[in-house]
Amino acid sequence: MCICLCFDVSKAEVKKSIRDGYDSMEKLSEQLQVGSHCGGCIGRIEDILEKKKTGGFFANLVSCAIQR
Ligand code: FES
Numbered sequence: 524m525c526i527c528l529c530f531d532v533s534k535a536e537v538k539k540s541i542r543d544g545y546d547s548m549e550k551l552s553e554q555l556q557v558g559s560h561c562g563g564c565i566g567r568i569e570d571i572l573e574k575k576k577t578g579g580f581f582a583n584l585v586s587c588a589i590q591r
Contacts, residue, residue, distance in 0.1 A: 526567050529560040537568060541575055548572065 526534045532555050545554045551568060552558045558565045 526571075527555070527557040527564040529564070530556045532557050532564075534571070537571055538575075541572065546572065546575070 524534045526532060526537055536555060537551060537557065540551055540554050545551050548558060548565065548568060551572075557568055
């Protein structure tokens, strides 16, 4: 799935770069150029970054289970 149309960058490439330590919009932009042209992908990439920081679905599920 292409997440940055301007530079033909996939969601998988973004996730791999985040795992490799490019864990901010600025770092991802330097690495993959995402967000550096029209900016249309910034919101989608920030969503991925936020999910990584919060641990995504499973962290929310565990947190929900603990609260019960
Ligand atoms: S869609 Fe990513 S910079 Fe345009």
